[in-house]
Amino acid sequence: MSGTLSRPILPAVSVKVNGVPYRSIFPDGDRRSVRIVDQTVLPHEFRILRLTDVEGVARAISEMQVRGAPLIGAAAAYGLALALRRSADDAALARARELLLSTRPTAVNLRWALDRVSEAVRPLAPEGRAEAAYRLAGEIAEGDVERNRRIGEHGLPLIRALAARHPDRPVEILTHCNAGWLATVDWGTATAPIYLAHDAGVSVHVWVDETRPRNQGASLTAWELGHHGVPHTVIVDNAGGHLMQRGRVDLCLVGTDRTTATGDVANKVGTYLKALAARDNGVPFYVAAPSSSIDWGLEDGGDIPIEERSAEEVTRITGRSDDGGVATVSVVPDGSPVANPAFDVTPGRLVTGIITERGVVQASREGLASLFPERAGARTEGVTRP
């Protein structure tokens, strides 16, 4: 296991593993590879993988060794850089971009990062492209860290306000899937306000949705909150509605894989159900969305492509066996077909607010355009940033 021998080059912010601060992705000293935390073996094992070529990066994305919309973007940027180390002509660039783009259809950060790198290196002579791409991948990763820190700062007052209302007990926050440190380069999106609140001494407690079928909540969010010392409780995905009915949730806070220009939010399947329960019980429902996850070209959440993943993610569950090893069991009868849509779309009408790196706004065209007038395009002419 190479993991325990490697250390990140950049200072990490939010999560320490065995006392060492880590980022979920970090460049290698040779600038010809990149290191990632293998998210398919957590929480049973903390393993760092070294990726050396674009095929390895594409496989790591599609097999979800790296996952989470913002992290996928950063990983894809490094993937393009690694491809250009091998061959840097226009055809190779286009091929590598296509390969990476095909790995996951829903998260828009992937395309955003690939476009950013492609457009930056295309004007350059081939011999300078790889190094420029590698440098830009680093900047994309740094930009993610900075965006998430700002999301944390903009989200923190929401948690502080709830804490002031309930000084006698922790603020109860429900989250779905993993929009944490592991889904980004650092901090997380939905977790950034939580980490900042916890570090500032605000008492918080997180209800962690298990998040079937891949259990990213139980495997990843619980693991990372535990490492940071944030009080939390794992629940099955079915339980959140009941908790909201009984007044046990003050705030829902989730991430997003793609947000339309009108504020519809694609996120891990099941998010929509929690948004419905939040509305039915008067619980505020916030989405942490870095601008890299906003698809300014889409109007309607119904047009977001929803990835259909393999049946095996549902039928087979991997965990720690009683002898300490890792084992996989089958939980669906042979012969029973399975469907596995990986995301759903929460309409903007169910979202109390979107927390971006520039502030918190209504989940609407007007709201998003007010913060990002330069991205919202011609349609938003006349809307001025507050």
Added chain:
Amino acid sequence: MSGTLSRPILPAVSVKVNGVPYRSIFPDGDRRSVRIVDQTVLPHEFRILRLTDVEGVARAISEMQVRGAPLIGAAAAYGLALALRRSADDAALARARELLLSTRPTAVNLRWALDRVSEAVRPLAPEGRAEAAYRLAGEIAEGDVERNRRIGEHGLPLIRALAARHPDRPVEILTHCNAGWLATVDWGTATAPIYLAHDAGVSVHVWVDETRPRNQGASLTAWELGHHGVPHTVIVDNAGGHLMQRGRVDLCLVGTDRTTATGDVANKVGTYLKALAARDNGVPFYVAAPSSSIDWGLEDGGDIPIEERSAEEVTRITGRSDDGGVATVSVVPDGSPVANPAFDVTPGRLVTGIITERGVVQASREGLASLFPERAGARTEGVTRP
């Protein structure tokens, strides 16, 4: 494995296992024991257990070897009969009733069945009580079969009407947990209309919610639909909202563990989330409720006691290992706390209709009282049965 050697005495209706029609519970020839299908080892193994004393029955209920509100009622009735075989005085009767009542707090059929047997045997001399209780337990079981068959007949027209609207494709029905043959003595509640429709040649397809944490959907409902030849697809609990948004569900059909006199429905946790999604997408949401699951003394679903079950149901998952054996894996990091509420309450306002053995009515006091004026009590005076 004693299972394959035992045959039910009564003719079964809905499910054959290896060509043999079975009920989920059936009396033994010696009238001093009762046989059940062990639901904790399905779908990996079909095992019949012989229960010989009240302690065994209580354990089978609390460990969910038998489960499902109607089946719990029938099992408890047999449990009381077995207790009376050993000692039939008033004190023994009261002790056995208390023991059985303490096994599961949410399903009301348990109390309903225990009260029915207790009241019937109390006037008798002790020496006649055990045999009378055993006979009455059989009648309770038979009554369940008959109620469910009628629920099927009353629900069938709903499915036929949807089939007429979509003659080119199957009627798409979503169900949660197992309100099937295995949850009752036979037929099931929510599944009874589905089995009748399928047997009548109406094309149906069932979306089976996995139903974490115990996976009764994947383990039990998929297994029994498969044995009956009903087309179905297993999905994780998170997926149903997305399917409804995309127009892939025509009807939600679930069971209930306790329904208030006003039409609020306690059912397996997660049901409420599906009811919210159904309302948001205009999908009819029906609850199959035999009168034995109606608690006429309760007005408000918020007063239904919600069972909190063990964390291990969430943290440990049992399935078939690749070598063909049965294995258990842990899926939550050590040290992460877990909460496990087993039920939630769907308010009557989200329920399109309740399918009872006497017909389909609105989920309201007026609706239920119109069908069961003799049970609805003084409040419903003047309401006449249609």
